[in-house]
Amino acid sequence: MWAFFHKLGSPKWFYDISGKFLLWLAPITAILLIVGTVWGLFYAPPDFKQGNSYRIIYIHVPVAVLSLSGYYIMAIAGAIHLIWRMKLADVAMRCAARLGAGLTFLALFTGAVWGKPTWGTYWVWDARITSELVLLFLYMGIIALYEAYDNKVAASRACAVLALVGTVNIPIIYKSVDWWYSLHQPATIKFTEKSTIDPSMFYPLLIMIIGFYCFYAVALMLHMRTEVLSSERKTRWVQALVEKRD
Amino acid sequence: MYFANFAEAWHMAGHGPFVWVSYAVTLIVLIILVWWPLQKRRQLFDQQRRLLRINAGPQGQSSPATQED
Numbered sequence: 001m002w003a004f005f006h007k008l009g010s011p012k013w014f015y016d017i018s019g020k021f022l023l024w025l026a027p028i029t030a031i032l033l034i035v036g037t038v039w040g041l042f043y044a045p046p047d048f049k050q051g052n053s054y055r056i057i058y059i060h061v062p063v064a065v066l067s068l069s070g071y072y073i074m075a076i077a078g079a080i081h082l083i084w085r086m087k088l089a090d091v092a093m094r095c096a097a098r099l100g101a102g103l104t105f106l107a108l109f110t111g112a113v114w115g116k117p118t119w120g121t122y123w124v125w126d127a128r129i130t131s132e133l134v135l136l137f138l139y140m141g142i143i144a145l146y147e148a149y150d151n152k153v154a155a156s157r158a159c160a161v162l163a164l165v166g167t168v169n170i171p172i173i174y175k176s177v178d179w180w181y182s183l184h185q186p187a188t189i190k191f192t193e194k195s196t197i198d199p200s201m202f203y204p205l206l207i208m209i210i211g212f213y214c215f216y217a218v219a220l221m222l223h224m225r226t227e228v229l230s231s232e233r234k235t236r237w238v239q240a241l242v243e244k245r246d
Numbered sequence: 247m248y249f250a251n252f253a254e255a256w257h258m259a260g261h262g263p264f265v266w267v268s269y270a271v272t273l274i275v276l277i278i279l280v281w282w283p284l285q286k287r288r289q290l291f292d293q294q295r296r297l298l299r300i301n302a303g304p305q306g307q308s309s310p311a312t313q314e315d
Contacts, residue, residue, distance in 0.1 A: 037269070041255070041269070042247045042255055043248055044248065046259075051260075051261055052259050053258075053264050053265060055258070055261075056268045059269065063272070099279060102275050106271070106272055109268070109271055113267055113268045114268065117260075117261055219283075222280060222284060225287065226287040229290055230286075230290055238294070239294070239298070241291075242291055242298060243298065245291055
């Protein structure tokens, strides 16, 4: 068990194994996203209330879901870094912050564009939307905090603490549509009861959610690989890689 | 396909602009998220290769030795 844990922290081991993963995960991601997009855009029936604007759901829901679960990934990586001082966890935390910022921006943007034909406005200071905006600021805060420190060891720890404190926001976002009277519609897919979505719309959505999760894994690995290479550039294994590519 | 033709699919009964802008911006952000680490990695490899050549080149042959001193 400890040998495995130790290996997990080894940058070279991570670089090798993630390279193999990417070889099959990247094509699967591309196929899922293309199939889901085409299905959602052209083959799924329109919503009887919202018409065709609802087709934004096929990106809005996956990116919004990932903006939340990506935060947990980042906070857990931060905790692992704080407790065991694992370097790779620190790298994962910082890369997850970048991806999270991008996905949270997309959730807000697609939500705003969807809001215009549905609610008649791009923006309202509604519980769900405002707490999602706070999430964007948290992600950007973590990126900015890391850059603000000259001492990168201290920077990583400060970021990890901020990431952990920020987890308070996640259940608030998730539950906001139930706790407050909100313009935002309640969850479409439920785990405990029957979903309020027809199978003909649900299958492409499911494909898109899985596709975006795969995309997240691919992008996270790509970011982490670059960070690992950069911090290990003086080591023999990276030098060997450079020579091999020559 | 749900739509009769591509013009109808493009128009989406008036919702076309909203749908297409969402998908376009998403595509751009996803491409940036993938392109950014790849291009940084290429830069890093280029830089390291240059350093390697300086150390291994005819003028630079003495430099590894001096580093060891």
